[in-house]
Amino acid sequence: MAMHTRRATLTPKVLSYSGLAVVLLIVLIPYGYIALTAFKPAEEIFDVRWLPRVWSLDAWRYAIEFEQFHVYIYNSMIAGLGAAVLALCVAVPGAYVFGRKQFRGKDVMFYIIVMALLFPFVLLVVPFTILWVKIGLYDTMPGLWLAYQVFIIPFAIWILRAYFAELPRFLEECAMVYGCTAFKAFWRVMLPLAKPIITSLMFLAFLVGWNDFLFSNMLTTGQGPRTASVIIYVSAVGGERVEWDVLMVMTLMAGIPPVLLYILAQGQFLKTFAVRSY
């Protein structure tokens, strides 16, 4: 009997862990290979083996000193952070109004905004470029921030609206009875309650800016705020010869900041406030 119950609880555990392990390996093996290749000297690149025979930092030196890749990483960082902050400033109040206030044409406006998500962004690249040149946003950082919002803001409003709509009305009213203006009630009560989901959305918005290639490629030049993803692309397809080891270094460098950011923000993602009524 005892054996039986232990078996019964053990088997699914073993199964789920081995399943997870397989998934983890699928994800980790390419990354591991990238990481190790970044330390191979140029002549070893095409040797199919895991560990480099000679550990070399040549590719790193080249990526930073010659390609100035850290500058582009910095650009990506600014692009991502700016996109996230701008999205936040617009989407949070917007979602709040859509979620909790009544006004004429609300539903229609909301559907139009969400519909923007269905529009293929590729089609926007050319008009955007023309427009950006005309109004002086071409090849500027704010130009990039603004362009990303086409995708970020509808998405963020869509997610946040549902969240705000579900927060109990009496919490806000209670704040107002106990001395808050409508805005202060939003600021002191609703916003803190939405903090976990806002943090998650900011992270996603950052990733959009960080990973974007389409707009970053079209709206910037080599002299302007070019981002890392564009440089990686150019190194992969641009020259007469692909420097694989350098490419691996770049990939690695571009991959680390989001991970660090995720680890920093992780506590927030997991935190949810139990909004209980008795």
Next chain:
Amino acid sequence: MAENIGIRVHNLRKTFQRGRVQACRNVNLQLAEGALMVLLGPSGCGKTTTLRCIAGLEQPDNDDAIWVKGRNITRLQPKDRNLAFVFQDTALFPHLSIRRNISFGLDMHKTYGRSERRRRVNEVAELLHVEDLLERKPHEVSGGQAQRVALGRAIVMEPDAFLLDEPLANLDAALRVEMRTEIKRIQKHLGITTIFVTHDQEEALSLGDVIAVMRDGEVQQVGTSHEIYHYPVNFFVATFIGSPPLNCLPCHVQTDNGALNLASQAFRLPLEAAGGTASLRDHGEIMLGIRPESIAIAPERPDTVAARVSLIEPLGSRTIVILEAEGVELRALVQGETSVREGEAVHLRLDLGRAFFFDNAGNRL
């Protein structure tokens, strides 16, 4: 008026959906400073709406509806009214500690310095026996404790009035009775004008200095527990109050040789006993309402009614006897236990002197 008026609700009208829903038709209430009024009524009669209008969470249709301490506050923002509202669902802020929850109102107004606010919170926490919970989060306390904290948040503000919207509805029965006593004690202790909404008549009768009975967006009667119970103004109030409920029998008034008789399916009784009989003379069909305690099991006499005991419900200190007389069901409430058995034939004495008579429109005659 000799006494100071704490809260006055004047011809309050509140409609929703462009007038299609009339939540408050014409509500008039007046309560003295320091008094405790209970708003009682069935679900959907407009109690919450009335209270929300007073608190400023809804805008009344008329401009002169809400007065506090002689000041018209109808169009003031909720935050400027200095009224404390306690919601049915404990609206504790989940992201703040119990201490910060209690001091929320003080923190917003910043009338007092930090240490003074702290001292006041501690004082209120002690009054409500939640001093050990101050550093916890709302999800770490029980429902009863959470409701105490919500009360504390109201008390600490020293508001002009408390507005309590069924604050005990979500608590279990024992806790409800306990908290009820406590609220009354604290209210008397602090002397703060209070409106307490409930649809539980027992709660209302035991709690209120004054009870206002509402129905369909209108106040039916305002009075003490005693007045409401013994002198209801109409059929609705009489049937809404009382447990076990009022016995209602359609009757008609007959005149035989100058003597008035009350006749129904089950009996025919002389009306001399009932006070103010003359006014009944002009009415044919009337509704007789008689409280279960005004029906007694008695030896047979010309003015008793024959009935059969169909069920006995012992309540410990009292017993409800359910009787059937010619197809009419009656409830009698007797003190202690009863010697009658189910199925037994008995005679009933109806104390018509303490009965109510209503006309077709439901007004008391």
